[in-house]
Amino acid sequence: MYITTAKDISVFGRKVALIAFYGAVLVAPLLFLPTTTDFFDFNKRIFLAVTAIILLAVWGILAIAKNTVRITVSPLLVPMLAYAGTVLVSTFIATPYPIEVLWGRGMLVIALTLVFILATTIIHAKTALYVRLLNIAGVVLSVVSLAQATGYGVTRLFNLIPGMNMPNSVLFNLAGSPLICITFLLPLMLIQWISFSQHAQVTQAEKRRKIFEGVVAALLTAGVVINGYFMLPGKLANPVLPPFQTSWSIAIDVLKKPKSAFFGFGPESYGEAFTQFRPVAQNMIPDLWTMRFSFGRVEPLHIVTTLGLLGLAAWVFLMISIIRFALPLRASTWKLSVLLLILIAEQIVLPANILVLALMYFTLSIFVLVKKAEKDQRISELLLHVFAVRLVAPETVERISTEKTSKIFALIIATVAFALVGVAGFGVFRVYAGEYYMVRSLFAAQRNDGVQTYEFQRKALAHNPFSDSYHRTFASTNLLIANAVASKPSPTEQDKANIPQLLQQAIREAKLTTTLEPRRTANWEALANIYKQLILVAQGSDQWAIAALVRAIQTNPTDPTERFELGSVYMSTQNYEQAVRLFQQAVDLKPDWANAHYNLANAYKQKGDVTLALDELRIIKNMLPAGSTDVQKLDQDIAAMEQEIVKSKRAGTTTAPSSAPSTTKKSTLPEGQIKLPADLGLPQENPPTTVPATPETPAPSATPAPSPAP
Numbered sequence: 001m002y003i004t005t006a007k008d009i010s011v012f013g014r015k016v017a018l019i020a021f022y023g024a025v026l027v028a029p030l031l032f033l034p035t036t037t038d039f040f041d042f043n044k045r046i047f048l049a050v051t052a053i054i055l056l057a058v059w060g061i062l063a064i065a066k067n068t069v070r071i072t073v074s075p076l077l078v079p080m081l082a083y084a085g086t087v088l089v090s091t092f093i094a095t096p097y098p099i100e101v102l103w104g105r106g107m108l109v110i111a112l113t114l115v116f117i118l119a120t121t122i123i124h125a126k127t128a129l130y131v132r133l134l135n136i137a138g139v140v141l142s143v144v145s146l147a148q149a150t151g152y153g154v155t156r157l158f159n160l161i162p163g164m165n166m167p168n169s170v171l172f173n174l175a176g177s178p179l180i181c182i183t184f185l186l187p188l189m190l191i192q193w194i195s196f197s198q199h200a201q202v203t204q205a206e207k208r209r210k211i212f213e214g215v216v217a218a219l220l221t222a223g224v225v226i227n228g229y230f231m232l233p234g235k236l237a238n239p240v241l242p243p244f245q246t247s248w249s250i251a252i253d254v255l256k257k258p259k260s261a262f263f264g265f266g267p268e269s270y271g272e273a274f275t276q277f278r279p280v281a282q283n284m285i286p287d288l289w290t291m292r293f294s295f296g297r298v299e300p301l302h303i304v305t306t307l308g309l310l311g312l313a314a315w316v317f318l319m320i321s322i323i324r325f326a327l328p329l330r331a332s333t334w335k336l337s338v339l340l341l342i343l344i345a346e347q348i349v350l351p352a353n354i355l356v357l358a359l360m361y362f363t364l365s366i367f368v369l370v371k372k373a374e375k376d377q378r379i380s381e382l383l384l385h386v387f388a389v390r391l392v393a394p395e396t397v398e399r400i401s402t403e404k405t406s407k408i409f410a411l412i413i414a415t416v417a418f419a420l421v422g423v424a425g426f427g428v429f430r431v432y433a434g435e436y437y438m439v440r441s442l443f444a445a446q447r448n449d450g451v452q453t454y455e456f457q458r459k460a461l462a463h464n465p466f467s468d469s470y471h472r473t474f475a476s477t478n479l480l481i482a483n484a485v486a487s488k489p490s491p492t493e494q495d496k497a498n499i500p501q502l503l504q505q506a507i508r509e510a511k512l513t514t515t516l517e518p519r520r521t522a523n524w525e526a527l528a529n530i531y532k533q534l535i536l537v538a539q540g541s542d543q544w545a546i547a548a549l550v551r552a553i554q555t556n557p558t559d560p561t562e563r564f565e566l567g568s569v570y571m572s573t574q575n576y577e578q579a580v581r582l583f584q585q586a587v588d589l590k591p592d593w594a595n596a597h598y599n600l601a602n603a604y605k606q607k608g609d610v611t612l613a614l615d616e617l618r619i620i621k622n623m624l625p626a627g628s629t630d631v632q633k634l635d636q637d638i639a640a641m642e643q644e645i646v647k648s649k650r651a652g653t654t655t656a657p658s659s660a661p662s663t664t665k666k667s668t669l670p671e672g673q674i675k676l677p678a679d680l681g682l683p684q685e686n687p688p689t690t691v692p693a694t695p696e697t698p699a700p701s702a703t704p705a706p707s708p709a710p
Contacts, residue, residue, distance in 0.1 A: 021362075024048060025133045027047065032044075032174055032176075033043050035435070035436055045103075045108050048115065053421050055122065056421050064410055066405075068453075072372060072379065080116060081113070083109065083314040084113040086307050086308075093194075093675075094308070095269060097517060101267055101269070104268035108262055112357060114359070120369055138185050138216075138219075142219045142220055143219065144173070144174055145227050149226050151169070183350065188339075189223075191339060193221075224321055240287075240291065240398045242297050244298070245281070247296040247298070250301075251304045254305050255309070261308055264306045271292055271293070272519040278559060282558070284592070297351065311585050319347075322343070324338075326367065333370055437463065438456070444456060450480075454477060468517045468523055471509045471510070471512045471528045472510065472513045478506035502528075525565075527551060549566040557606055567583040583596055583603050594623050598617075610644055613641060617638050
């Protein structure tokens with residue numbers, strides 16, 4: 001095929017755009033690749049970003065070919081731009097390191113907005129093809145779900161690849177999860193059954209079409225039923241969602257400060273808002289108290305937390321505009337209208353997932369294209385010339401495009417578009433390369449290949465140095481390698497020289513995570529863990545570990561686990577007074593946590609308060625089921641303490657200091673060789689040794705207490 005004229009270029013460009021758009025409609029719901037740490041969502045986001053990049057490149061080529069820059073204007077354009085704009089504003093105002101955030105949900109919304117704008121401008125509507133492609137994707141999802149439920153799914157094949165360990169059950173789903181799959185299949189199933197119930201069967205062709213529609217509807221229904229069955233309470237794929245009251249409480253707390261009230265915590269920062277404002281009542285939910293959610297219970301609460309009131313207003317504006325544009329139902333667009341209304345309803349009762357958002361934007365694109373073909377007066381074309389901007393009816397575009405216009409202006413705009421394509425393409429490549437090397441490092445770690453693990457993670461960071469999770473993983477790898485080298489029976493002189501360097505690297509990487517995202521609790525936990533490993537070999541490590549855990553508590557104030565860990569550090573340094581305070585705070589936050597009570601009892605015992613230690617053991621006994629082995633052990637401990645108290649009373653004292661030897665384990669790391677330079681520590685010149693204030697003690701829960709072993 002030879003392209004010799006501007007018309008040929010235009011035709012070829014439109015074909016490329018058509019293939020890119022409808023290819024995304026079919027492939028996005030099914031795409032997964034084992035080449036990244038996240039097989040599903042990450043690859044779908046990158047794929048949609050690439051689709052937007054292709055459409056932008058085609059748009060620039062068409063601008064040069066036709067000497068005209070044009071954009072289709074519809075009632076949905078402004079609300080879409082407003083919503084995408086709030087995502088960008090929140091990204092750069094509310095987050096400490098916006099580059100990393102842009103590759104999450106921010107990138108998804110921006111990419112889908114570009115797809116909508118460019119698709120409605122470049123391609124032509126093919127409603128029947130669009131619905132057919134969606135049904136094909138839905139049928140594939142249903143068939144794969146049914147196969148997975150029987151134990152003979154596609155994961156049997158993928159698990160033949162070395163390093164692959166995918167669940168051979170309904171937990172594996174091409175959509176990403178059974179819940180995401182249902183949100184995609186449900187609207188398709190409903191419109192398919194509605195279509196099946198319409199039209200009388202007159203001709204033979206109509207009868208065959210009816211049979212085909214019925215089969216498709218039945219397969220889609222089977223997919224919904226099988227995924228829904230395994231999502232029932234107690235079943236394998238039962239979804240874990242944050243309680244509504246928890247999400248509501250977090251959203252209200254976000255609104256209490258002006259900056260977060262307007263701009264939220266950032267598009268990818270719901271997890272940081274969750275830990276910061278997590279209500280104490282969450283601790284009394286047995287199966288959820290240790291979980292950290294990265295999404296709200298419903299989409300409006302998620303948006304107000306991540307994007308603030310501006311984002312919520314833009315989202316509501318967009319939803320209202322969609323409803324007004326989709327209604328009333330018309331013969332040519334009723335399937336699209338029903339699809340959109342169901343997608344909006346799903347976002348009101350659930351957090352929006354990648355397929356719900358993609359399906360909504362795709363459907364809106366087709367809807368506008370249909371109205372454009374019908375010459376709807378609400379649709380127009382925005383033509384930009386060098387000295388003027390004109391808004392014209394769609395049918396006049398071709399005539400006006402042939403008028404004399406400035407080639408230079410079109411070339412300038414196209415050059416800007418190509419520059420954006422280059423920048424975005426380069427960014428996508430680097431981010432994807434980072435994921436590729438990171439997943440290879442994880443496979444190497446499974447093979448116990450420390451050298452390859454280290455090298456691949458180093459390459460991942462070279463491609464994407466803005467990922468705090470990469471730096472956190474690399475810090476852990478350096479620490480593990482240092483411990484492995486130190487544990488050798490006969491380490492060489494080179495090994496002894498490498499250990500301090502590995503530990504310094506671990507500290508640097510962990511410290512960098514706290515710079516990239518200081519609000520993320522996991523970053524402070526990683527830094528604290530490294531310092532804890534060095535307590536026996538590097539002077540001052542205990543104070544730096546304490547400082548890091550204090551910062552972790554500040555980012556996660558109502559979680560008792562952070563205070564429990566800090567109490568454990570104080571126990572390891574034999575500061576029993578502070579250990580008692582921290583374990584008591586953990587107990588105040590979660591009164592039914594047997595492990596916290598047990599460690600509090602041990603701290604009391606080491607401190608010499610045997611009576612108080614005995615009280616804690618009795619509290620634990622009331623938590624555990626009668627007859628368990630833990631109760632038998634507790635009875636022995638209680639009896640021993642009672643005898644100790646009797647002896648102390650006979651000796652004329654009320655308490656008896658424990659003579660139990662220290663159980664501190666000697667480190668395998670070389671003592672005295674590890675230094676902690678000031679530039680690798682925390683921002684404070686003097687690490688804090690004070691204990692965070694005790695939060696308000698929650699009211700006792702009527703929920704039966706769990707029974708962990710002490």
